[in-house]
Amino acid sequence: MRRRSLYTLMTTLLLGAVMLAGCGGANGGGNKSDSSGPVNSSAEGKSNTSASTEQPKEVAIEYWQYEFPAKVELINELIKQFEQEHPHIKVKQTNFPYDQYNQKVATLIPAGKGPDVINLYYGWLPKYVSSGYLQPLPESEFPAADIEEHFFPFVETARLGGKYYALPTGVRTLGLYYNKDLFTKAGLDPAKPPATWEELVEYAKELTETDSKGQFVIEGFAWEPGSQLHHWFRDGLLYQAGGQDTSEDRKRILWNESPAGLEAFKYLIDFAKEHKVGINGFYTDDANAFKTGHAAINVDGSYRLGSLRKDAPDLNYAIAPLPAYKNKSTQASFWANAIPSTVKDEKLAAATEFLKFLTSKDVQEQWVDKIGELPAQKEVALQDKYIQDEFLGAFIKQLPDGRAHFFIDETQERTLFIEAVDQVLLTNVPIEKAFADLVAKTQKLYDDYWSKQGS
Amino acid sequence: MEQAEAASSSRKLALPVWRPGLKTKRYLFIYSCLLIPLLFFVIVRVLPILYSFHVSFRQWDLLSQTKPFVGLSNYAAIFQDEVFVQTIWNTLIYVVAGVPGQLAAGLAVALLLQRIVRFRSFFRTIYFIPYITSVVAVSWVFRWILMKNGVANGLLLELGFSAQPFLYSPSQAVYWIIIAVIWQNIGFQMLVFLAGLENIPRLYYDAASIDGAGRWRKFIHITLPLLNPVLLFSVVIASIGFLQTFTQVLNMTGGGPLNSTNSIVLYIYNRAFKSFEMGQASAATVVLFLLILTLTILQLKVLNRKVEH
Numbered sequence: 001m002r003r004r005s006l007y008t009l010m011t012t013l014l015l016g017a018v019m020l021a022g023c024g025g026a027n028g029g030g031n032k033s034d035s036s037g038p039v040n041s042s043a044e045g046k047s048n049t050s051a052s053t054e055q056p057k058e059v060a061i062e063y064w065q066y067e068f069p070a071k072v073e074l075i076n077e078l079i080k081q082f083e084q085e086h087p088h089i090k091v092k093q094t095n096f097p098y099d100q101y102n103q104k105v106a107t108l109i110p111a112g113k114g115p116d117v118i119n120l121y122y123g124w125l126p127k128y129v130s131s132g133y134l135q136p137l138p139e140s141e142f143p144a145a146d147i148e149e150h151f152f153p154f155v156e157t158a159r160l161g162g163k164y165y166a167l168p169t170g171v172r173t174l175g176l177y178y179n180k181d182l183f184t185k186a187g188l189d190p191a192k193p194p195a196t197w198e199e200l201v202e203y204a205k206e207l208t209e210t211d212s213k214g215q216f217v218i219e220g221f222a223w224e225p226g227s228q229l230h231h232w233f234r235d236g237l238l239y240q241a242g243g244q245d246t247s248e249d250r251k252r253i254l255w256n257e258s259p260a261g262l263e264a265f266k267y268l269i270d271f272a273k274e275h276k277v278g279i280n281g282f283y284t285d286d287a288n289a290f291k292t293g294h295a296a297i298n299v300d301g302s303y304r305l306g307s308l309r310k311d312a313p314d315l316n317y318a319i320a321p322l323p324a325y326k327n328k329s330t331q332a333s334f335w336a337n338a339i340p341s342t343v344k345d346e347k348l349a350a351a352t353e354f355l356k357f358l359t360s361k362d363v364q365e366q367w368v369d370k371i372g373e374l375p376a377q378k379e380v381a382l383q384d385k386y387i388q389d390e391f392l393g394a395f396i397k398q399l400p401d402g403r404a405h406f407f408i409d410e411t412q413e414r415t416l417f418i419e420a421v422d423q424v425l426l427t428n429v430p431i432e433k434a435f436a437d438l439v440a441k442t443q444k445l446y447d448d449y450w451s452k453q454g455s
Numbered sequence: 456m457e458q459a460e461a462a463s464s465s466r467k468l469a470l471p472v473w474r475p476g477l478k479t480k481r482y483l484f485i486y487s488c489l490l491i492p493l494l495f496f497v498i499v500r501v502l503p504i505l506y507s508f509h510v511s512f513r514q515w516d517l518l519s520q521t522k523p524f525v526g527l528s529n530y531a532a533i534f535q536d537e538v539f540v541q542t543i544w545n546t547l548i549y550v551v552a553g554v555p556g557q558l559a560a561g562l563a564v565a566l567l568l569q570r571i572v573r574f575r576s577f578f579r580t581i582y583f584i585p586y587i588t589s590v591v592a593v594s595w596v597f598r599w600i601l602m603k604n605g606v607a608n609g610l611l612l613e614l615g616f617s618a619q620p621f622l623y624s625p626s627q628a629v630y631w632i633i634i635a636v637i638w639q640n641i642g643f644q645m646l647v648f649l650a651g652l653e654n655i656p657r658l659y660y661d662a663a664s665i666d667g668a669g670r671w672r673k674f675i676h677i678t679l680p681l682l683n684p685v686l687l688f689s690v691v692i693a694s695i696g697f698l699q700t701f702t703q704v705l706n707m708t709g710g711g712p713l714n715s716t717n718s719i720v721l722y723i724y725n726r727a728f729k730s731f732e733m734g735q736a737s738a739a740t741v742v743l744f745l746l747i748l749t750l751t752i753l754q755l756k757v758l759n760r761k762v763e764h
Contacts, residue, residue, distance in 0.1 A: 102517070102728060102731070103728055105518070106517040106518050106731075109518065109520070127516060127518070127731050128518060130516070131516045131517070131518035131519035131731075132518075132519050132520070133518045133519070213612050213618075215603075215604060215608075215612065215618060216603075216604060226709070279603060280603075280623065281602050281603045281622070281623050282602070282603050282604055283602065283604065284598060284599065284602050409729070409730050410729075411725060411729035411730065412725075412729070412730055415710075415711075418711060418712075419711070419713055419714070422625075422711065422712045422713050423713065426620075426623075426624070426625055426712055426713065427625070427713070
């Protein structure tokens, strides 16, 4: 008896596992559960969007974003506000750790599980769009002209093949963090941060402190190509020197179309090679060196404010716009909300409503207050209360000059940049050659991507 | 259908003894229990392995629903990628320098520990602690020690040497990672060798002493040959471990500088989850699988000779 039941159990288990695996695939696509019971909530008014003239049915949608406590908390709060305005829509939030975000999303697709609104890093959009995972935002609700009128220009990076696929709530820019105490110690005026390329080099030299053995005690300028400096090069230095990142159709890298590219690249490398005011690996990285007061100046993003406040509450620092050369420019980046292509019908309508809510002015204000990310809409961001803000001001002021590089593959593009810098620094490859290689290799990534788009 | 299958399988297995005695029942129970891990193994190991073979012939970006068949083009792509070729060489460095290093270090500690009586278990514990410490934490500690203004450079400068780039040098970095791995595995290696040493009868040493053999000759002619099975096991396990070097690289150098520490597994990880090229990642996985298989078979053939006592 016992034997038989055991075998039955085994077989059932095995069969069950196989069946589960099979079911997952069949179940794919927007599962319209519980669409049977229409709820009379139209009496509550609201949600008479052009799409649905009939009574709104009860709809449940799911929102996915990565695990970042402040964001998770605020979204929960926002969901409450949204559900009050839209009683027939229920929103559920799901979070995954940042490191595993793409894996989780990908592995849940075959299982037929997916969000109705998903938060994605803008640099991932090309991959997500080319795989067919996302649908363009409904043109009727999000007209391109409207977006371009209200949002900062760099949000256009979310426009692929002429269509917008995602919209951000909050955005980030790079700025120049500087340690006021170290400025004073070096005899510099903390109220006058460096504003030009030349000044930055001069200041960095003044601020650098080495010991009797030639080792850094204080870095004048934190120099970590793999952290933010590669962004600084593409979206900052390059444009500042009068160059351009990519062609209009984003198919060609234009870094060496003019001398500006090499000039910018050399400027960046010379901090370590010629001026010797900073080096990678000092206190492991730039953020640590700055946080612990061992780097006087650092190029870093607005997202660092939170951790500085938490980890180094006594650090006496300020933020200035990035030094300019021929032009002003800074790197901007953002996490944006998109709608997967499996979302249809009433779920799509609900997802659209939620997305409109998330990108609304009111939510953007809450977002900057609670998260510290900058508002993506000009009207919201460029209010006096934000421009005058001691910490956010410098980042906000730069928003109109913000640029967001169109990433084919952020990891690889970053690795290529670090390699080019290492070649010059470690193996004495001439800077011109390293730069030409960098451009060629990056261009190859683009060619591969676009050739796949064609097929 | 499910029941029919269950019934047929149980009938087949029950055939030799129609009315099984207590002994048979007990065996059946034991085998059934052993079957559960086996099933688990098939589901979480064998099936994914077969699946990655399948994916290696397809173009798949992780997110799309379709996986068009592309023949061998994923294999062509990775072998044309100079980074992948370099990761193969790097991985061989990890094995060639790491395995002997780990074995020598483990054996040295084991031989020393075998000689002492007092505090033996104390030292054994101390040496074993790194093995059960988080790899990520250890990697970061090594990174802090080896950073440009870290403790290691402080010491070097104090002693009058010049500062070293350590993890920022294309020629040194790979060996520092190997040292970190070895440091962490010494405990495990030591334990394996200690067990092996315990099994060598004292009699042989006594006989050799009477014949006038010194310590070194005893080591060469008694200890090493009799440790052969343990050595073989260690070489195979350590080789597989070093072929799969990943966590330390990711945390200490990220594969740099200039790809000098990049390993095959890190390459697979980056291809799959950073560049979303599942096809190429799977192809690299298959290459790694074949590499491990070949190397292991080779080691078994070369090292598994019968020892004449």
